[in-house]
Amino acid sequence: MALELQTVDEVDTTDNFIVAHSDADGISAAALYLIANNIDIEKVRFPEVFGDYVTPNDIMLDMTPLEGFKGLCIDHHPQHPENPEYQLIWDNVPTTYIVWKHFKENIPKGHWWKVVVGVAGDGQANVLEPMFWYMFPELLLVSESRYWGGSSYKNWEYPVYLRLASLINAAARSRNPNLALRKLIEARTVDDILEDAELEAYRVQLSKRVSEIVNKEAKVYSLGPLRLVLYSAEERLGGRIAHRFWEEGMTVIAVNQQTNEVSIRGDLTTLLVELLNKGYGRFGGHAGYAGGELTNPIGPSTLYELITKIFGGRYE
Numbered sequence: 001m002a003l004e005l006q007t008v009d010e011v012d013t014t015d016n017f018i019v020a021h022s023d024a025d026g027i028s029a030a031a032l033y034l035i036a037n038n039i040d041i042e043k044v045r046f047p048e049v050f051g052d053y054v055t056p057n058d059i060m061l062d063m064t065p066l067e068g069f070k071g072l073c074i075d076h077h078p079q080h081p082e083n084p085e086y087q088l089i090w091d092n093v094p095t096t097y098i099v100w101k102h103f104k105e106n107i108p109k110g111h112w113w114k115v116v117v118g119v120a121g122d123g124q125a126n127v128l129e130p131m132f133w134y135m136f137p138e139l140l141l142v143s144e145s146r147y148w149g150g151s152s153y154k155n156w157e158y159p160v161y162l163r164l165a166s167l168i169n170a171a172a173r174s175r176n177p178n179l180a181l182r183k184l185i186e187a188r189t190v191d192d193i194l195e196d197a198e199l200e201a202y203r204v205q206l207s208k209r210v211s212e213i214v215n216k217e218a219k220v221y222s223l224g225p226l227r228l229v230l231y232s233a234e235e236r237l238g239g240r241i242a243h244r245f246w247e248e249g250m251t252v253i254a255v256n257q258q259t260n261e262v263s264i265r266g267d268l269t270t271l272l273v274e275l276l277n278k279g280y281g282r283f284g285g286h287a288g289y290a291g292g293e294l295t296n297p298i299g300p301s302t303l304y305e306l307i308t309k310i311f312g313g314r315y316e
């Protein structure tokens with residue numbers, strides 16, 4: 001399991017790293033963890049594979065570790081063993097919130113709006129205690145943009161707290177989570193992220209790629225409740241693509257044929273994670289919202305194979 005940016009030889013095994021999930025929650029959790037514990041940003045890695053680590057004694061944030069991990073894991077994903085070999089701090093709120101709850105004494109209050117970025121990134125801003133909104137009302141501003149809707153100009157509105165999460169996510173999906181982490185740590189105010197030109201460029205480029213794929217490039221095959229979406233992209237767009245092809249009653253399997261990354265959305269997500277883990281690759285995630293990596297490419301006929309396994313009683 002290769003990690004980005006380094007080979008095993010370069011790793012000082014007497015030392016450990018912070019390994020974090022490469023999304024807004026993982027990045028915000030890492031930012032707060034570093035600030036609270038006064039750790040250098042150089043110690044952070046964002047593994048390509050969910051749950052991967054550098055040394056067994058790493059600090060893992062917002063991921064369920066792969067086998068052999070013995071360090072500290074702070075997480076909210078559901079797949080941890082009952083008696084893990086590692087130290088686990090688990091709660092059913094986004095990891096950023098867990099980190100804040102444990103380390104808030106050591107996090108200067110000026111950084112507390114970063115909690116909202118991570119929690120909103122996981123779609124759970126509703127779990128935040130009211131204090132955050134009183135402390136940082138600027139998060140509730142609405143950002144607007146006009147766009148040409150074919151026959152007239154339309155207005156697109158988005159609350160600032162969600163926009164911050166989407167800017168951080170844009171860099172992460174463009175495979176530059178380290179940039180997002182650095183920007184988030186260094187940011188003094190909400191405006192520093194909101195008005196950051198580099199993050200905005202990632203966001204614009206990413207939404208352009210999503211539109212191109214959804215409107216032109218993607219190939220879509222459906223069978224019963226399953227919909228397979230095939231596309232190619234350098235960026236990590238699976239969640240966005242799967243979301244765009246999702247509808248009530250359908251479960252979407254979006255496959256990036258360039259990287260073999262898969263995103264799954266819908267009611268049958270847990271069932272598909274179980275099926276696909278039997279010989280197709282390695283998959284995991286939240287209920288209704290999962291992902292993984294294929295070890296063997298899949299195609300349209302795989303849908304028939306999966307449906308047969310579900311309906312035909314060939315489940316083993």
Ligand SMILES: [Mn+2]
Nearest residue numbers: 025062095122
């Ligand atoms: Mn999370």
